[in-house]
Amino acid sequence: MPSPNEAVAALLREYSELLGLTGGDQFRVRSYEKAARAVGGYPEDLGALPESALTRVPGVGSSVAAKIAEYRRTGTIKAVDDLRAKVPPGALVLSKVPGVGPKRALQIVGELGITSVGELDEAVRGGRLRGMPGFGPKSEERILRGIAIAASDAALREALGSLAPDATADEICAVLAAHLATPGAGESGPGHGLIRAEDLRGDLHTHTDLTDGTVSLEGMIAAAGARGYEYYAVTDHAPNLVMQRMTDEKVLVQRDQLRALADSTGMVLLHGSELNIAPDGSVDWDEDFLGGFDITVASVHSSFEQDQATMTKRFTVAAQNPRVNIIGHPLTRRIGRRPPVQVDLDALYAACARTGTALEINASPHRMDLPPEHIAAARDAGVKFAIDTDAHSLADLTNVRYGVAAARFGGLTPDDVINCWPLERLLEFLSKS
DNA sequence: GCCGTTTTCGGCCCGACTGTTTTCAGTCG
Numbered sequence: 001m002p003s004p005n006e007a008v009a010a011l012l013r014e015y016s017e018l019l020g021l022t023g024g025d026q027f028r029v030r031s032y033e034k035a036a037r038a039v040g041g042y043p044e045d046l047g048a049l050p051e052s053a054l055t056r057v058p059g060v061g062s063s064v065a066a067k068i069a070e071y072r073r074t075g076t077i078k079a080v081d082d083l084r085a086k087v088p089p090g091a092l093v094l095s096k097v098p099g100v101g102p103k104r105a106l107q108i109v110g111e112l113g114i115t116s117v118g119e120l121d122e123a124v125r126g127g128r129l130r131g132m133p134g135f136g137p138k139s140e141e142r143i144l145r146g147i148a149i150a151a152s153d154a155a156l157r158e159a160l161g162s163l164a165p166d167a168t169a170d171e172i173c174a175v176l177a178a179h180l181a182t183p184g185a186g187e188s189g190p191g192h193g194l195i196r197a198e199d200l201r202g203d204l205h206t207h208t209d210l211t212d213g214t215v216s217l218e219g220m221i222a223a224a225g226a227r228g229y230e231y232y233a234v235t236d237h238a239p240n241l242v243m244q245r246m247t248d249e250k251v252l253v254q255r256d257q258l259r260a261l262a263d264s265t266g267m268v269l270l271h272g273s274e275l276n277i278a279p280d281g282s283v284d285w286d287e288d289f290l291g292g293f294d295i296t297v298a299s300v301h302s303s304f305e306q307d308q309a310t311m312t313k314r315f316t317v318a319a320q321n322p323r324v325n326i327i328g329h330p331l332t333r334r335i336g337r338r339p340p341v342q343v344d345l346d347a348l349y350a351a352c353a354r355t356g357t358a359l360e361i362n363a364s365p366h367r368m369d370l371p372p373e374h375i376a377a378a379r380d381a382g383v384k385f386a387i388d389t390d391a392h393s394l395a396d397l398t399n400v401r402y403g404v405a406a407a408r409f410g411g412l413t414p415d416d417v418i419n420c421w422p423l424e425r426l427l428e429f430l431s432k433s
Numbered sequence: 434g435c436c437g438t439t440t441t442c443g444g445c446c447c448g449a450c451t452g453t454t455t456t457c458a459g460t461c462g
Contacts, residue, residue: 025434026445026446027435027444027445027446028434028435028446029434030435030446031434031435031445032434034434034435035434035435047459058435059434059435059436060435061434061435061436062434062435063434063435064434064435078441098460098461099461100460101459101460102459102460103458103459103460104459104460133453133458134452134453134454134458134459135452136451136452136453138450138451138452139451139452212446239443242446242447242448242462243446243447243448243461243462244447244462245446245447245448302449302450302461302462303449303450303461304462341456353434383450
């Protein structure tokens with residue numbers, strides 16, 4: 001059962017998508033999308049907030065605030081209903097199939113009369129998309145892959161999505177156990193010495209509004225401090241993810257701001273970055289510049305479809321980088337949306353264990369990556385882990401429960417997880433010496 | 434539609450990849 005904030009966020013997101021489908025101004029589309037993310041990630045119940053205070057949510061101005069207020073009064077937003085009526089049935093759901101965007105969805109609905117993903121699947125297999133401008137064999141493959149991953153992940157996604165907003169790690173772990181094959185290794189036995197949420201001393205992968213987070217540096221740090229963490233890393237995106245518009249100058253200014261906040265918090269603040277692993281395994285900055293960071297997370301954000309040998313080499317090069325500490329969301333899957341990349345897992349584990357590079361257990365319920373079913377084997381190969389929220393909002397910080405659930409499913413103890421360690425041991429690990 | 438050390442306008446999420454492209458539109462992160 002989603003929270004009230006999620007319900008409003010879903011309507012704002014739908015409005016944004018409908019605006020996109022109807023050719024609305026792209027900046028308006030983005031405004032609603034941003035507002036949806038901000039509302040969904042807002043830690044207080046919007047239903048309890050005074051109406052005049054709604055615009056305090058970053059990204060919510062007078063127009064969105066009025067729509068939220070309308071939802072609170074009536075349970076609906078008329079503008080959303082009106083726009084729904086203007087969009088051909090099926091176009092919205094088709095536009096979310098990977099490889100099909102708004103333009104192609106409208107084209108498919110208009111020319112073929114298709115209104116569901118099932119019909120799209122049949123049409124592709126029947127060759128009915130052939131001959132439509134812009135569609136070739138690659139498009140067909142991609143669409144079929146997208147439909148397949150949605151189907152294969154549907155049960156897990158639905159089960160995770162139907163959990164209560166305050167579900168515990170044990171409740172989440174039960175969902176994992178019901179939907180995933182049980183890992184082979186179980187010598188620690190259920191419950192004995194397994195990691196608990198309270199064992200985590202910090203979060204090592206988080207964002208701010210300097211890149212695509214919704215909350216300021218100060219806001220994120222204050223919220224992390226309230227969670228009782230001993231240390232906390234800020235790891236905004238790096239320049240090669242161009243849309244994030246990160247620069248050397250910006251990240252250095254942020255570093256100064258973070259250092260200046262050190263005295264205002266009981267936590268040790270770590271300045272980091274989420275680097276982009278390029279197709280050849282290199283990352284955004286040279287070793288000298290990277291040396292200025294306390295910690296780095298390196299993630300794949302492009303060229304997901306490399307063959308296994310190339311992808312394995314790519315990860316190995318990244319892990320061997322003396323300035324890369326954590327491989328972020330290693331298989332880059334998004335549950336129901338994007339399949340895992342093809343990589344030789346044994347080679348990946350070996351490279352991480354050999355180089356002292358942690359594999360991330362990304363706690364976002366949309367990712368769950370490293371996938372829980374792989375964790376035990378990675379541990380057996382000598383890999384250490386970082387359980388990170390990859391938070392883009394205040395509410396995201398509470399997602400650690402999902403990472404802890406995955407770690408428990410994989411049989412991990414606090415000794416396996418670097419952000420359960422005392423600061424000194426963590427810093428030693430980060431030095432890769 | 435939101436926002437402001439540029440404050441009521443003007444900028445904001447850019448560029449790589451891909452297909453079947455004939456000079457570019459659509460999608461994605």
